[in-house]
Amino acid sequence: AQSVAQPEDQVNVAEGNPLTVKCTYSVSGNPYLFWYVQYPNRGLQFLLKYITGDNLVKGSYGFEAEFNKSQTSFHLKKPSALVSDSALYFCAVRDGNTGGFKTIFGAGTRLFVKA
Amino acid sequence: NAGVMQNPRHLVRRRGQEARLRCSPMKGHSHVYWYRQLPEEGLKFMVYLQKENIIDESGMPKERFSAEFPKEGPSILRIQQVVRGDSAAYFCASSPPVTTGELFFGEGSRLTVL
Numbered sequence: 021a022q023s024v025a026q027p028e029d030q031v032n033v034a035e036g037n038p039l040t041v042k043c044t045y046s047v048s049g050n051p052y053l054f055w056y057v058q059y060p061n062r063g064l065q066f067l068l069k070y071i072t073g074d075n076l077v078k079g080s081y082g083f084e085a086e087f088n089k090s091q092t093s094f095h096l097k098k099p100s101a102l103v104s105d106s107a108l109y110f111c112a113v114r115d116g117n118t119g120g121f122k123t124i125f126g127a128g129t130r131l132f133v134k135a
Numbered sequence: 136n137a138g139v140m141q142n143p144r145h146l147v148r149r150r151g152q153e154a155r156l157r158c159s160p161m162k163g164h165s166h167v168y169w170y171r172q173l174p175e176e177g178l179k180f181m182v183y184l185q186k187e188n189i190i191d192e193s194g195m196p197k198e199r200f201s202a203e204f205p206k207e208g209p210s211i212l213r214i215q216q217v218v219r220g221d222s223a224a225y226f227c228a229s230s231p232p233v234t235t236g237e238l239f240f241g242e243g244s245r246l247t248v249l
Contacts, residue, residue: 026177054237063139063226063240064178071236110177121166121230122191123238127177 022047022113024126032132033101041096041129043111050116053094054123055085058108067109070094071116081105101133137162140209141227141241149249154214154221156244160229167210168238169202172224184210185232214246222248 023046033039045051052071056064068079075087085096094111111126140159148154160167165186170178180194184204195202199217204210214221224245228238 056237056240061243063242064228064238065240066237069237121168122180122183122193123168124180125170125178 022115022122022124024111024113024124026109026111026126026129028129029127030130030132032134035103035133035135036100039096039098039101039105039131039133041109041111041131043094043096043126044092045094045111045113046092047113047115051092051094052114052116053085053087054112054114055079055083055094055096056110056112056125058110058128064110067096101131103133103135106131106133139164139227139229139239139241141225141244143244144242145245145247147247147249148217150218151216154217154246156212156214156225156227156246157209158212158227158229158241159209160227161239163231164229164239165232166230167204168228168230169210169212170226170228172226172243174223178226181212217246217248219248222246 025044054069055067058064067083068077070077070087078084083098108128108130110128112123114123142157167184169181172178182195182202183191199215201213224243226243228240
């Protein structure tokens with residue numbers, strides 16, 4: 021069975037500083053990994069994904085994430101945070117080997133970027 | 136191209152009543168997923184459907200909850216005899232039939248049980 025862990029409930033960063041939101045996963049087959057962002061009272065918006073290939077993937081709004089197979093991690097990063105990045109971030113995983121479409125989400129990490 | 140449409144956006148029910156939440160997937164998408172988000176919690180998978188078929192309902196409570204995705208019309212998540220613990224945001228997502236990609240989410244339906 022798939023699972024996702026986001027060890028931090030909240031991350032606080034000053035505007036202009038780099039940010040990292042952590043994610044580790046567990047899946048029996050090949051992982052398909054995703055990051056989504058949720059603003060208050062809205063649905064989730066897709067940021068980026070890793071399916072195969074280069075371990076560093078780039079996504080929307082200047083975000084990127086690094087896939088690390090040995091550490092089973094997929095941390096979200098941004099070189100310079102903006103106040104407008106403040107939101108709830110979800111890591112998600114699918115098992116690519118089973119061919120199923122079921123996507124499991126982590127508990128979410130709330131990012132606060134202070135001006 | 137319209138996104139995933141959910142309605143109602145807000146629904147208030149008294150204990151014991153029924154709640155019906157509707158979801159129209161994006162055009163061309165034949166897969167629908169329902170998730171529940173409790174206050175200050177993450178998204179919990181409930182059910183995954185294709186047209187006229189339930190593919191995976193491993194996250195659905197055994198009683199009172201049901202889902203369908205008929206050949207015509209939206210997907211429906213039905214909660215019978217609601218209790219206060221059912222109060223949550225229910226999100227629908229859709230995806231095309233062949234994809235390694237992301238889910239497309241609706242804005243959610245927020246159920247409040249009085």
